[in-house]
Amino acid sequence: MRPPPRWSWLPVAAAVLAVSVLVLPFRLAAIGPGGGYPSAAALGDAVTAGFVRFWSAGTGELPTGLAEAVDFWARFHLVKAVLAAALLAVLVALGPRVLARWAGAQSVPQRLLAALVVVVHASVAVLALLVVVANLQGAVAPLSSVLGLMAVTGSDTELAASIAEVRQTLAAGERTPALDALLADFTTYHVVMAWLGGVVTVGLVVTAILLWRRRARLPRTERRLRRLVLALAGAALVLAGFFGVVTAANVSTAARPAPALLGFFQGGS
Structure with a gap:
């Protein structure tokens, strides 16, 4: 029996990594100081409450709740970036084999299948690249990233009051430590x-x-x-x-x- 090609594990690795990018970052980010959150909604609530305290204090220092949320979000982005980078590396390694399969396809069904594989491979590679870039950005500047979880136009009255003050301060060109x-x-x-x-x-x-x-x-x-x-x-x-x-x-x-x-x-x- 002929042994499988040395690269036969790459498609399996790509599939595992693709799923990991989707399901693991939020869980793995909980392994660290401050722990994690039961859901994205709970994280959003923590960010909202922390931002209200941050703005009302006016010192520019992050309160504990918001600091923990920011640290968690940095870990989330870092884990996701690493997993997506690993996925991208595997897809790049698979590239020559995908091209070879395309070139070797003879029948119409084989060509259609090879074309589908090329499209899926290229699409996932582009998505992985976008995920790497976006999450490296979020890992380096997690405060700006995690604030996106707040409902800035929502019904929370305390948050609405804080955001109104932020808008007024920015529109007036004023500067405060928090801003x-x-x-x-x-x-x-x-x-x-x-x-x-x-x-x-x-x-x-x-x-x-x-x-x-x-x-x-x-x-x-x-x-x-x-x-x-x-x-x-x-x-x-x-x-x-x-x-x-x-x-x-x-x-x-x-x-x-x-x-x-x-x-x-x-x-x-």
Whole structure:
């Protein structure tokens, strides 16, 4: 009996990691100082109560409840980023095998199945990349990230009063220690994404160039494979353009964070 190929474990690893990215971060983040939360709703309630105390104190120091929520959220993002990065690495390792299966497909059913595998593989890889970038951003600036769990336009009267004061302070151009703390983390949040977006943009352009060179080395008789590699190179360039726009937007926001922070507290993204 012929032993299985050395890479046969990669699809299983990819499936396990994909599920892990979805189900493990919230549980694993509970392993640490302050523990965890029974649900995302409970975490949101803790953030809401902590933010009200944070703003009313006005010192810029995070109260215990909010500090614990921020630490938990940083661990959550870090775990998710690590798992997603592992998934992305496995998918990259699988890439040549997926292309080989596409090239070797002969019958119509085989070609359809190979095309489906290529689409799923590429889609999951892009999603994994997005998850890595977004969660590294959240891990570095968890305060700005976790505040997204608050219902800034909800019915909580204490939160509504605090947010109204934040809006008034931002609109008036005033500065307080609490607002300075928010602005500092919010700026970091966007600076991190600007750096990550720039790195990913360059990486995708390099990937497109490498794919183009790979296509040039393929025999002209391999028409299907040449077309697929060309399509992947084009997709990498399109994705690079997307990350380039994201990078530019975050550079702009980091340069002038107050209007964007005001937009957030007015119910924007």
